[in-house]
Amino acid sequence: MSFETSVGTADADSITVMGRDLAGDLMGKVTLTELAFLMVQRRLPSAEETRLFDAVLVSLADHGLTPTVLAARLTHTGAPESLQGAVAAGLLGAGSVFLGVVEDTVLFLDEIGDDVEGGVARAIEAGRRIPGLGHPVHKVQDPRAPRIYEIADETGLTGLYLARLTGVSAAHAKRTGTKLPINGAGVAGAALADLGFPGPLLRGFALLARTAGLLGHLAEELHSPIGMRLYREVDERAMYSHPTLRE
């Protein structure tokens, strides 16, 4: 009984990745972004798809000193010899609270289908938060959203999801009288879906992009560490209260 795979194989003289000769057809010819597209979609992207995909990945790479970045830096403080552990710790916080929006936006757009006005109305009535709209810092406009729309437009890749998300934003503003910006996570999810990526993997591209971001933070941690200082300050400001006094 065999284990079937189409991802990669090797023999004495050659390495094959997704049906291509690694040394002859991929190295020096495709970028990491094109390779990531190939790995998941099993075909190379067009130049236009690559441009939009790169823009989405670049938009997701960093968000400053986020909880996940702090987790990675604090892990590096204790285990600097295991860079893989610090990166892994930095990825493990990429869950429902921060990255869920990427997927939730696409799920919501699937759920409402073509009935955008009706879907938005029902969500508002049910008191649901509409994923992909609103941002705690970028209250008027998240600069990533118009840029993704612009690149999608230039590359002719505005598809069903990006279009529907615009509709959701408009329907929400019309119904509530409050204009919420389309946020970066939402627009990234819609663009990845329009690029043809499957829902359960959308989060994976945020992980790929964030790995690049984490390397930037860990490089900074090597010469300007904040992990130990952050711990020391928390430790100094820790206020211990007896457990029975708090219940």
Add this chain to the structure above:
Amino acid sequence: MSFETSVGTADADSITVMGRDLAGDLMGKVTLTELAFLMVQRRLPSAEETRLFDAVLVSLADHGLTPTVLAARLTHTGAPESLQGAVAAGLLGAGSVFLGVVEDTVLFLDEIGDDVEGGVARAIEAGRRIPGLGHPVHKVQDPRAPRIYEIADETGLTGLYLARLTGVSAAHAKRTGTKLPINGAGVAGAALADLGFPGPLLRGFALLARTAGLLGHLAEELHSPIGMRLYREVDERAMYSHPTLRE
């Protein structure tokens, strides 16, 4: 007291990454590879540097059904709802046995300095394995090595490390009479060092590349899973022996 960072920041209207406006200067203008270079080296790469860097990343992305890929797939079997957990598990095996060579090669090249012949001779006499030489599958030639050298040559980026590694290979063959190929991990380490990346972060780029590879395997796991089958087979073939009978 503040927490200094140069990686990223945001205000109501803009997001800044490594001194650039994310939406205006990076999205649609740089690739994920260029961004990863920028995050660590704090400057954008030249076109030649990008070409060599992409070739290195592409060379490191996948190695088929490796132990780390199997760990990621088996983790996905138990926790398909946490893609970040499967990716993290796949990165955690990127330690001394497989990825150490990337760094060990550079450390050895630093250690021997300009005295390549003498350094290799001393290592052989001491019975040390020379990192960067030899491969269990690619016994005559690892196809990644000549390709990296070719691209480094085309881009004018063959630096001290790549040159010295060629010297190590020649000195080893001359002294032992056995020609071992330069392996993919060794040449990747030397090329990354020639690109200016610091030693403690070299492993990080293998992690970035492998995240792309892991997404390919997890995409395959979604439609052609092997994790559960692998477990079931190991379970069936498990041979239990009483602990006291084995000591």
Add this chain to the structure above:
Amino acid sequence: MSFETSVGTADADSITVMGRDLAGDLMGKVTLTELAFLMVQRRLPSAEETRLFDAVLVSLADHGLTPTVLAARLTHTGAPESLQGAVAAGLLGAGSVFLGVVEDTVLFLDEIGDDVEGGVARAIEAGRRIPGLGHPVHKVQDPRAPRIYEIADETGLTGLYLARLTGVSAAHAKRTGTKLPINGAGVAGAALADLGFPGPLLRGFALLARTAGLLGHLAEELHSPIGMRLYREVDERAMYSHPTLRE
């Protein structure tokens, strides 16, 4: 602004954990199990609670060469210098598929409330799988279940959840004519809930128990490794098919 905590604190002469002096009141006086109870419930358990809690933890510690154990062993193969990475990889697969049952059983018992017969009937009609019932190997009886019930009975700790789970099993057998055994994960969840642990942390005790199990497997991996051999065999039996031929 301070960071409030009741877990632990230290000064020059003493260490306090959950309101107790670590050296004087805990070390040499409580077991790890009692400490784990104290950490979460903020009080020490009675002797009876400790006995049931230990039995549950012991029941969850190991399941042989499971997917999570294989992930830990394969991670150790690549990064033997980072034991924490191998343990972490072994915990990351403790998700919805295997460990979800512990929590799902308690959620189901909460959902049906006192109307056990009705709740089970509705679940069967809706075609739902009833969590806590059935096991792929232990088809007639999971030996952990009667043992937990026995210990709960001896200690007088059979509470609402364990009692209701018995009712669910009986109602299911009556309605379907098929007797499915109460499984080990289900009974563990019910017993932990009867011990007063909160739902979102139930999985955590399986993680604690499994860490002990993982140490056993990693100890075995040190003298009788299977990680590398498992990888080699999968690699040999890998059947590569061109991606376009599989779609």
Add this chain to the structure above:
Amino acid sequence: MSFETSVGTADADSITVMGRDLAGDLMGKVTLTELAFLMVQRRLPSAEETRLFDAVLVSLADHGLTPTVLAARLTHTGAPESLQGAVAAGLLGAGSVFLGVVEDTVLFLDEIGDDVEGGVARAIEAGRRIPGLGHPVHKVQDPRAPRIYEIADETGLTGLYLARLTGVSAAHAKRTGTKLPINGAGVAGAALADLGFPGPLLRGFALLARTAGLLGHLAEELHSPIGMRLYREVDERAMYSHPTLRE
């Protein structure tokens, strides 16, 4: 070809862990601590060994708001649905900086052998830090050390490592005129070695103990979260400087 294991196995009616019937011989009869000893040493501990082992585990479980605890809490902030991810992130920082001392102490005691005075003298002359001595907070005495020695004495389990560590402390004080306390990590390593645990696994018991500690912190995070607040404060106090201004 089979996969040999002595850890565990199961058939339709029974589950076997390390040669014992799980339901009949272990559940209700041994504690998690005794099981962890059994898993690694393949025999059950005596009552005295259990007492000392429990004391060591209890001593290692918590250290307040440490970097690893903060990493776990910050990971929980982003992915509360994946408790296993938060625990894993909390274990990944258990590396050379904090937990290395447990192992380094035992390695040093092995290295110096019976020549304690000479070994300490050579280490001091070489400017090496002696592992197991000194603590940033407990400058006069780490309360865990005398307690472990007391319990080892009461149980008759003071072995070569604990005795040698006392000698190291005395030799260091005599030679330097400065009395450094034996620290908690050092005494834990020596006690675990005297209990017969192998060097490469010593860190594993700290991981087991810390998992209990992490559950306490994650339980607290559920009702009194600090992760989000810590992030917000770091974010507010982040001082962004242009990368080129800092080099």
